[in-house]
Amino acid sequence: MSDTASEVQTHTIRLELVDEPGELLRALEPISEAGGNLMSIHHERGNVTPRGHIPVEVDVSCVPDRFERIVDSLREAGVNVIQAGAERYDEELVVLLVGHLVETDLSDTLQQVESCANASLTDLSLSAPRGNDESSSARVRLKTKSGTTEEALATLRDIAAEKDLHVIEPLTGDQP
Amino acid sequence: MSGARLAVLGAGAVGRSVVELAAEYGHTVTAVADSSSAAIDPDGIDTAAVLDRKADSGVVGDADADAALDAEYDVLVEATPTTLDDAEPGFSHVAHALDRDRHAVLANKGPVAERYGDLRELEADSDGQIRFEATVGGAIPICSTIADFGAGHITAARGVLNGTANFILSRMAAEGLDYEHVLAEAQDLGVAEADPTFDVEGIDAALKFVILSNVLAAGDQEFTLDDATVDGITDIPGSALDLAAEDGRTIRLIGEATPDGVTVAPRLVPDDGPLSVTGTLNIVQLETTHAGRLNISGRGAGGPETATAVLSDVSRLTE
Missing domain, CATH: 3.40.50.720 (NAD(P)-binding Rossmann-like Domain)
Known part of the structure; x- marks a missing residue:
């Protein structure tokens, strides 16, 4: 029997930082102080959340009870922790959205995707036509938790259908 | 005989x-x-x-x-x-x-x-x-390949089985032209019919994947067009193909036949992958139980x- 309480695991923490100098350092300090081993930092500077914050994903390896302490100390330090857990957002999902994206409030669409589909938006490219009649297209890159990509896609489909948007999905399964 | x-x-x-x-x-x-x-x-x-x-x-x-x-x-x-x-x-x-x-x-x-x-x-x-x-x-030997393997050894079939839609999508991607423009060109070339509905709405491809489902089900289950979820290519703007290309991908009208049913829809596929055949070519991928994936491509019409x-x-x- 393995002792899960003492097993070192990799945990992903999603933070949202205010776009000011020193913010990233301030967020990382509590992690090292609490004994977490920083594995990777994904700092999405070009990708501002609807609230004007910068999303940051941090992978930390440590034992579970230490992880809780890290999250607590981050929150105590006033850092905005969006999500913390052992699950890693390690599956990538790229879809195209086609339709009246701007008129149907693209940022609301994406926010819904992030909150309902439990996915994290990592990249967005929008191509909108000059006129209003034509459809616009967006390429949306999402990170989802292992094994939940199908679920995320299903939610995405529902959100898109509600706004009469067309989702061009990737082929699932490993395409060579 | x-x-x-x-x-x-x-x-x-x-x-x-x-x-x-x-x-x-x-x-x-x-x-x-x-x-x-x-x-x-x-x-x-x-x-x-x-x-x-x-x-x-x-x-x-x-x-x-x-x-x-x-x-x-x-x-x-x-x-x-x-x-x-x-x-x-x-x-x-x-x-x-x-x-x-x-x-x-x-x-x-x-x-x-x-x-x-x-x-x-x-x-x-x-x-x-x-x-x-x-x-x-x-001309592609699909049914006979399934028969050779035995339907029980094929778990899914997917691919491009409509040359007209594939021609339109590959021309749109290559030339940066919009759908209407390429459709007119395809009609001039005789690649698309005067009434292209069957091809561009995905119905023709769906019928073929329904047939494959019937072959794969080997009598356990029967499929008809009504069982297929079908989406065509008429709503795809050129900008969608541009965005796909920027990311090393393209869009193809892909059908899938699995034990769960039949779907035909425009899908994102890798630009350099086997499914992104160009022009009027067709391709079918068969997933086998013990032998990985088979790709068979060739001329699907004429x-x-x-x-x-x-x-x-x-x-x-x-x-």
Whole structure:
């Protein structure tokens, strides 16, 4: 029997930082102080959340009870922790959205995707036509938790259908 | 079966090519019919004369079209236009042949996609067999590959089975043109029909994947077009293809046949992957239980290409 309480695991923490100098350092300090081993930092500077914050994903390896302490100390330090857990957002999902994206409030669409589909938006490219009649297209890159990509896609489909948007999905399964 | 006597119903591109190429495969055409006339000769019709007459006057002979059904033949080749729902008159043509204990080889998708169970039932009561390689992917040997592996060893089939939609998508991506523009070009080139609905709405591809589902289900389950989730390419703006290209991807009208059902929809695929065939080419991927993935590609439409599949089917028939 393995002792899960003492097993070192990799945990992903999603933070949202205010776009000011020193913010990233301030967020990382509590992690090292609490004994977490920083594995990777994904700092999405070009990708501002609807609230004007910068999303940051941090992978930390440590034992579970230490992880809780890290999250607590981050929150105590006033850092905005969006999500913390052992699950890693390690599956990538790229879809195209086609339709009246701007008129149907693209940022609301994406926010819904992030909150309902439990996915994290990592990249967005929008191509909108000059006129209003034509459809616009967006390429949306999402990170989802292992094994939940199908679920995320299903939610995405529902959100898109509600706004009469067309989702061009990737082929699932490993395409060579 | 070698040295077969063929009755060819339908004198479109496929039917005419079957008539033209039959002798090369060692077969004799004893009857050919279009929608209004028939040419019949138990010793073999003069194929060149019949094809000339069709080209000049639009009819193949002086007999009634229905008379071809009662002609002397070993194999009925059903190459009339695909119809949906009751799949008539194609279905009755095949039923007539089986009732006479004759074989039937179909290029017409309707009966196989819409009434697969009925067809198999009639076949069970007959000494004749049915084959329909030509209904899926033209010259590409898909049904026979599945038969070789055994349907139980194939878990899914997916791919591009409509050359018109593939031509439009690949031209849109390559030239940065919009849908309407490329469709007009495809119509000028004869790649798209005047009414392209069947192709661009995904119906043609769906019928082919429904047929594959029926083959893969091997009688456990029957599928028709109504069971398929179908989405076409008419709403895809050029900008979507541009965004896909920036990311090393492209869009193809991809069908999938799995035990869960049939879907046809535009999908994102890797730009350099096997599924992103260009122009009017078709490709099918078969997922096998023990041998990984098979990719088979080639020409999925056209008279001589599809006739090749018909004539190969005739050769596969056992006497």
